[in-house]
Amino acid sequence: MTAFARNEQHHTWGQLCWEIRSVNHRYLDISIRLPEEFRRLEVDVQTQVQRQLKRGKIYCNLYLQYSGDANQLTVNQTLVKNLLQAHAHIETLANVTQTPQLLDILRWPNVLENHIDTEQIAIDVMQSLQVTLDALSAHRQREGQQLIQFVEQRCVQITQEIAQIRNLLPEMVQQQREKWQLRLAEITALNPERLEQEMLILAQKSDVSEELDRLTAHIQEIRQTLKTQDAIGRRLDFLAQELHREANTLGAKSGHLTLTKSAIELKVHIEQIREQIQNLE
Template sequence: MPRSMTGFARREAKLPWGTVIWEIRSVNHRYLEPGFRLPEDFREIEPALRESIRKTLQRGKVEVSLYIQQEQENETELGVNLQRVIQLSKAAQQIHDQLGDKAALINPLELLKWPGVIQKQEVDREAQQAAVIDLFQSALISLVEHRTREGAELEQLIVQRLDAVSAQVVAVRARLPEILQAQREKLQQKIAALGVELDSERLEQEVVLLAQKADVAEELDRLDTHVIEVKRSLKQTDSLGRRLDFLMQELNREANTLSSKAIVSDTTQAAVELKVLIEQMREQIQNIE
């Protein structure tokens, strides 16, 4: 099934140390081209992110943004070194015992200012990065789902136009005997108008030459073959966009040949309709991975 190269995904998670937000956007591109906007503290995870994208996507310009909202310091992040407080209290008590009433009472807030009393809890960097990468994987899965849904819609549009191509081919093929007979009669009328007598063998030769020139059965057969191949390719995923683009070139080649061989306006009109349908498909295919 085809996947579109256009997609968007956003994932947000509130963790003990802050809020993590991933946003991934992807648009058309000939190759796979990921780009990252990461906070400096998370630059080291970029290789892992690139590898995940490389294994998951084939084509598209992918813009990845990471937003980190750190939690303000609170009771869960700050700790009091009670052992240090006890040591300071004993020291203060000793001073008080020596100086007596002359010693001022210790203000607990002053104790908190003493080096080593307040301890900021360290965040486990490996666990932090692992949580951020896990959330990225979830966002990447969401992006693929978005691209898959849009790809399914593109497939329907392409199949509709393929059916229209087949309808044009059927119409032209059905009219071929009528077209050739009309040309035979037209040739006979011209000969009669010129007053030239041709033996039946010579006339038949001229008709055969005309039929060969106007014969588009081969082109119609190839158009049918290409339509079948496009529908078959739509069930695949590997390098699908490039494969379909090539098939559009082949369809357009046959439509051009059909136009050049046209000897009546109906065939010319059919060739024009085919070109329009093929161009519409080509535009849609430009967005397929």
């Protein structure tokens, strides 16, 4: 589900800031951006996020700003001397003379060193990450409660729609029966017994009682699932798909305008449920 959390901390070495944003996604997909000097923490960050979140596209961004003391650089004189000696040795072997370029030496890894305590910063970073994840989870939980209320309301509306269909079903069946009788009488002269058999076959093919029963059962299962404390997103996904399948069958069997309209209303409510449960873990 959509949520955002930010945690900023100040330390003797400088300040850090975590920004974590989550958007709807069927599975858990984590994107992590760290300063180059702390890329080694990426696996630890991912593991910590996975322990707390189960679903969504998660964007984790870490920003660091070092204090003046931490930004001071010193030259690794031993390494520079070794580089110059290696340069001179290569000149002798190659029988060429070339002045070493200062910028090339400065770009060499570890020639310039700072006074940053990376181990302490790593500890601070991971502690701040947990604080940010807790804030994000709290935000998602608040939104989740609102979504559960929304889904519950749609379940009530679907239940009411099913009840209306059940109440009108005898009337619709009778009207459909009369319509079939006229059509069959026009097509062929059937004896009363054969006509009754054909009517029974058509009635069985258009009977929607089973679809209504399954819709009711799925709605009851959804409402029961909403009461649990476990991760419910994927189970609700499945149940919403089953609801949609039954509503499609109901619409396909419909030979009555009222039933067709009800099937459309059911699909609208079900689609709204499907959209919202993408936000639930």
